[in-house]
Amino acid sequence: MLYVGVDAHKSTSQITVMNEAGVILRRKRVHSTSKGFKEALAGYDEPFKAVLEASYSWGPMYDWLDDMSEEVLLAHPLKVRAIASARIKKQEYGNTKEDLKDNA
Numbered sequence: 690m691l692y693v694g695v696d697a698h699k700s701t702s703q704i705t706v707m708n709e710a711g712v713i714l715r716r717k718r719v720h721s722t723s724k725g726f727k728e729a730l731a732g733y734d735e736p737f738k739a740v741l742e743a744s745y746s747w748g749p750m751y752d753w754l755d756d757m758s759e760e761v762l763l764a765h766p767l768k769v770r771a772i773a774s775a776r777i778k779k780q781e782y783g784n785t786k787e788d789l790k791d792n793a
Contacts, residue, residue, distance in 0.1 A: 691737035693730065693758065697721065697750050704729050706737070721746065723753045730757055740764050 691714070696703040699721060706715040714733075719725040730737070739754040741747055743763040754761045 690759075691733055691735045693737050693739040693754070695739060695741045695750065695754070697742055697744050697746055699746050702726075702750070706730070706733070721750065723749075726750070726753045727757065738762070742766055 690709055692707045692709075694705045694707070701718050702721045702725075704715070704717050704719055704726070705713060707713050715729070717729050719729040736759045737757075738760045739758045740762045741750055741754060741764065744766060747763065751761055751763070
């Protein structure tokens with residue numbers, strides 16, 4: 690199973706594809722069109738689940754991803770922002786997952 694995260698915007702979107710181990714397989718900026726999404730996600734033989742931020746342009750993107758994936762989840766924009774801020778803070782203070790393992 691692969692996991693796809695989409696940072697959706699009106700004209701271009703950022704797509705990240707990750708495997709079950711958390712290894713990033715692809716990060717790509719794509720045109721926010723059905724064709725752009727299909728091209729970015731072509732070539733993967735494994736099924737995938739996708740998460741999409743519920744922004745003003747999520748409707749068509751949800752439909753495009755729903756046609757290609759096993760499942761599409763919508764993420765609350767404020768919670769996505771909070772998670773991203775927490776990760777940045779951890780990196781600033783040296784509390785990444787790897788740092789915590791080293792100090793255990």
